[in-house]
Amino acid sequence: MSILVYTETDNGKFKKNAFEVASYAKNIADQMGESVTALAINAENADELGTYGVSKVLGISNDSLKGFNAKAYASAIAQAAEMEGSKVIIVSSSADSKYLSGILAARLNAGYVPNVVAAPEGISPFMVKRTAFSNKGFAHTEISSEVKIIGVSNNAFGLVENTTDAVVEPFDPSINDNDFGVKSVEVDKVVGKATIADADIVVSAGRGLKGPENWGMIEELADILGAATACSKPVSDLGWRPHGEHVGQTGKPVASNLYIAIGISGAIQHLAGVSASKTKVVINNDPEAPFFKAADYGIVGDAFEVVPELIEKLKEFKAQNA
Amino acid sequence: MKILVCISNVPDTTSKINFTDDDTKFDTNGVQFVINPNDEFGLTRAMWFKEKQGATVHVATVGDASVEPTIRKALAIGADEGIRINAAPKDGFFVARQLAEIVKNGGYDLIIAGRESIDYNGGMVPGIMASLLDMNFVNTCIDLEVDGTEATAQREIDGGKEKISTSLPLIIGGQKGLVEESDLRIPNMRGIMMARKKALNIVDPIDAPSPTNDKKFERPAAKGPVKLVDAGNVGELVNLLHNEAKAL
Numbered sequence: 001m002s003i004l005v006y007t008e009t010d011n012g013k014f015k016k017n018a019f020e021v022a023s024y025a026k027n028i029a030d031q032m033g034e035s036v037t038a039l040a041i042n043a044e045n046a047d048e049l050g051t052y053g054v055s056k057v058l059g060i061s062n063d064s065l066k067g068f069n070a071k072a073y074a075s076a077i078a079q080a081a082e083m084e085g086s087k088v089i090i091v092s093s094s095a096d097s098k099y100l101s102g103i104l105a106a107r108l109n110a111g112y113v114p115n116v117v118a119a120p121e122g123i124s125p126f127m128v129k130r131t132a133f134s135n136k137g138f139a140h141t142e143i144s145s146e147v148k149i150i151g152v153s154n155n156a157f158g159l160v161e162n163t164t165d166a167v168v169e170p171f172d173p174s175i176n177d178n179d180f181g182v183k184s185v186e187v188d189k190v191v192g193k194a195t196i197a198d199a200d201i202v203v204s205a206g207r208g209l210k211g212p213e214n215w216g217m218i219e220e221l222a223d224i225l226g227a228a229t230a231c232s233k234p235v236s237d238l239g240w241r242p243h244g245e246h247v248g249q250t251g252k253p254v255a256s257n258l259y260i261a262i263g264i265s266g267a268i269q270h271l272a273g274v275s276a277s278k279t280k281v282v283i284n285n286d287p288e289a290p291f292f293k294a295a296d297y298g299i300v301g302d303a304f305e306v307v308p309e310l311i312e313k314l315k316e317f318k319a320q321n322a
Numbered sequence: 323m324k325i326l327v328c329i330s331n332v333p334d335t336t337s338k339i340n341f342t343d344d345d346t347k348f349d350t351n352g353v354q355f356v357i358n359p360n361d362e363f364g365l366t367r368a369m370w371f372k373e374k375q376g377a378t379v380h381v382a383t384v385g386d387a388s389v390e391p392t393i394r395k396a397l398a399i400g401a402d403e404g405i406r407i408n409a410a411p412k413d414g415f416f417v418a419r420q421l422a423e424i425v426k427n428g429g430y431d432l433i434i435a436g437r438e439s440i441d442y443n444g445g446m447v448p449g450i451m452a453s454l455l456d457m458n459f460v461n462t463c464i465d466l467e468v469d470g471t472e473a474t475a476q477r478e479i480d481g482g483k484e485k486i487s488t489s490l491p492l493i494i495g496g497q498k499g500l501v502e503e504s505d506l507r508i509p510n511m512r513g514i515m516m517a518r519k520k521a522l523n524i525v526d527p528i529d530a531p532s533p534t535n536d537k538k539f540e541r542p543a544a545k546g547p548v549k550l551v552d553a554g555n556v557g558e559l560v561n562l563l564h565n566e567a568k569a570l
């Protein structure tokens with residue numbers, strides 16, 4: 001028996017969340033006296049996972065699985081779990097992992113708990129802590145099925161090194177045509193830029209920016225910080241920014257280490273989706289803006305003066321700390 | 323085309339979240355329940371199919387009698403028939419099993435669910451249903467066109483979007499983007515009157531497991547006050563983020 005972890009890749013390279021889920025799996029494996037087996041699909045350096053406590057990697061090398069396909073990937077994970085006799089499966093909380101987890105749960109008759117923010121509180125009974133009510137609460141959830149699937153929230157557990165020699169074994173699950181009823185025609189993805197889901201830092205701006213023509217300074221700030229850019233809902237509704245940048249309760253969730261909100265009021269629906277971020281900074285000219293109550297650091301001031309100044313100060317900081 | 327829209331009855335987005343019974347239950351006191359926002363986009367897209375391409379639209383919810391105003395609202399918006407599966411929604415697995423049973427017996431071509439409901443945020447119902455029914459499934463769906471039995475969809479992915487081709491019968495997990503926010507509908511008087519006459523079928527639940535169980539809830543810890551930095555001293559913010567928050 002081993003704990004199985006599904007490790008995501010992007011163009012053959014492991015995503016940061018792959019190392020995070022591996023770290024999480026190692027924590028459970030130690031509590032249960034087991035080892036960690038990872039499933040890696042078309043990964044270039046599968047042995048990298050050893051750094052985070054994985055002792056065996058089932059490496060799939062299969063051209064038909066080059067692009068993500070939820071059903072086919074779920075099928076591969078299910079077959080790996082059955083082969084390894086794994087009763088606990090760890091996945092991330094990325095859009096792709098959430099997509100495949102429901103399919104996987106039905107296939108393995110497993111209880112699935114997404115948005116988990118901490119190592120299990122108990123193994124028997126098996127209890128995990130997760131966010132609920134769009135981050136306005138937490139639930140302590142028991143999983144009673146024999147097979148359990150846990151979706152770990154981004155940045156919730158962090159990376160824990162536990163260097164082990166990872167043995168990489170080829171794995172060739174049977175994938176059939178029926179798995180490809182949904183075909184990817186085209187992927188339109190920004191390359192070379194941090195995404196909201198993966199970024200350590202997210203720079204977000206709202207209607208206070210007045211118009212799309214003013215986003216240059218937001219992008220410059222994000223560039224310096226290696227951050228992803230995001231926006232409030234009205235900004236994407238107005239077409240100032242693409243829909244994919246809308247964060248909040250009905251948009252993308254943000255669980256970054258640092259979230260900088262510029263010209264965003266901090267309505268309850270916005271806060272619900274971003275409050276899982278560790279450190280929150282708000283820049284707003286209205287001292288009564290509700291965001292100040294939810295933030296760790298704040299500047300009451302005009303974004304059009306504060307942001308250029310912040311860019312200058314960050315350039316100086318970078319030069320000194322290079 | 324026969325469409326089923328799965329609707330979750332959730333606390334309104336502005337609801338304050340509290341718990342009762344020693345933090346073991348969600349406190350519904352004073353909470354207004356609404357159609358889950360992700361499902362509302364799906365319902366409106368279903369209305370579009372009905373009006374533009376011809377479709378019959380049913381809505382289904384798992385819940386006790388208290389969810390009926392939400393189903394009536396969907397009927398007032400234009401759905402043809404409502405189905406209430408008479409059971410407390412225990413967990414995502416349980417709900418998906420109940421809905422899958424409705425799909426199995428209803429001969430639907432398209433099943434529209436939300437990406438997730440904004441109360442428990444499980445996001446597993448459409449995927450479990452798709453797997454149980456062995457149907458094609460597109461999650462985080464932001465655009466859907468149907469031509470005969472062929473469908474093209476777009477889904478939101480981390481950092482962009484993906485165009486997909488697939489075929490009916492199909493299940494989607496939908497969200498904002500399926501229709502514009504400005505196209506969402508508020509029931510008018512005529513719709514409300516008509517909804518009263520539409521069928522709201524009450525169905526007994528099937529026996530289904532609920533492998534997860536929320537034992538206890540907790541509210542996030544109270545936050546300390548914000549640390550304000552003078553607008554004339556922006557460098558201090560960089561300093562605090564580096565030395566105190568360790569965020570740079």
Ligand SMILES: Cc1cc2nc3c(=O)[nH]c(=O)nc-3n(C[C@H](O)[C@H](O)[C@H](O)COP(=O)(O)OP(=O)(O)OC[C@H]3O[C@@H](n4cnc5c(N)ncnc54)[C@H](O)[C@@H]3O)c2cc1C
Pocket residue numbers: 205206207208209231232233234235246247248249250251262263264265266267268269270273283284285286289301302303304335359
């Ligand atoms: C069902 C539902 C779901 C929703 N989901 C979401 C969601 O997921 N995400 C989301 O963001 N919203 C969501 N909303 C909308 C939400 O209620 C707010 O309307 C929205 O977040 C406000 O966006 P904003 O702060 O950019 O704009 P505003 O409310 O217009 O606030 C702009 C802010 O900018 C400040 N400002 C103006 N000029 C300047 C300046 N020069 N310098 C600095 N500050 C300035 C103002 O003081 C103000 O605080 C939802 C609403 C509903 C009803």
